[in-house]
Amino acid sequence: xxxxxxxxxxxxxxxxxxxxxxxxxxxxxxxNTDHSVHWEVFAPNGGPGHGTIDxxxxxxxxxxxxxxxxxxxxxxxxxxxxxxxxxxxWVTLIGLGPLPAPVPEIEIWPKRVxxxxxxxxxxxxxxxxxxxxxxxxxxxxxxxxxVRWLVNGAVQPGxxxxxxxxxxxxxxxxxxxxxxQLLADAAVQDDAKVxxxxxxxxxx
Numbered sequence: 079x080x081x082x083x084x085x086x087x088x089x090x091x092x093x094x095x096x097x098x099x100x101x102x103x104x105x106x107x108x109x110n111t112d113h114s115v116h117w118e119v120f121a122p123n124g125g126p127g128h129g130t131i132d133x134x135x136x137x138x139x140x141x142x143x144x145x146x147x148x149x150x151x152x153x154x155x156x157x158x159x160x161x162x163x164x165x166x167x168w169v170t171l172i173g174l175g176p177l178p179a180p181v182p183e184i185e186i187w188p189k190r191v192x193x194x195x196x197x198x199x200x201x202x203x204x205x206x207x208x209x210x211x212x213x214x215x216x217x218x219x220x221x222x223x224x225v226r227w228l229v230n231g232a233v234q235p236g237x238x239x240x241x242x243x244x245x246x247x248x249x250x251x252x253x254x255x256x257x258x259q260l261l262a263d264a265a266v267q268d269d270a271k272v273x274x275x276x277x278x279x280x281x282x
Contacts, residue, residue, distance in 0.1 A: 080155050080167040081105045089142040092173035104135040106155040115155040127151045142175030180219035186258040186268040187214050198248025200279040209245045215258035224261040
């Protein structure tokens with residue numbers, strides 16, 4: 079006979095579970111002969127099991143993978159003195175498995191700025207720091223943190239996490255879209271808006 083005859087364990091890669099709850103030692107009792115046994119794990123249909131058991135009876139649950147919660151395993155102890163003498167136990171594997179892999183994200187800062195054209199109307203009176211803006215991209219959970227920058231859909235040089243936008247020479251009031259996207263995955267992106275203005279002396 080095998081003890082315990084039934085057990086419930088968590089998958090080996092179960093989130094937030096103590097590893098001790100993913101393994102169990104089974105004991106076999108053999109009467110009237112050599113007490114040693116051979117341990118095996120099978121699926122209920124007789125195929126190979128998903129977990130493992132060593133020859134001391136220590137069963138280790140498998141990783142979840144595609145296995146559904148509630149998967150059953152058959153533990154078989156075979157008497158070494160007589161291979162026809164077998165005893166059985168059941169293990170039910172439960173859980174959700176590991177946490178899903180984090181989804182890559184990117185955030186751009188600042189989100190909205192107002193700048194003046196480089197030279198138009200009386201914009202020469204405006205300090206140069208008000209005609210350009212450094213944007214910073216913050217990739218998160220991205221294996222490749224390089225960034226592609228776009229201004230109104232046009233790709234800009236460089237893949238650094240920062241980008242300096244310089245206002246053009248002149249034009250009417252307009253809004254420009256600056257986009258930061260992961261170089262490895264263009265679907266992961268964020269955008270900022272730049273409003274371009276002109277200054278006319280005396281400012282009213």
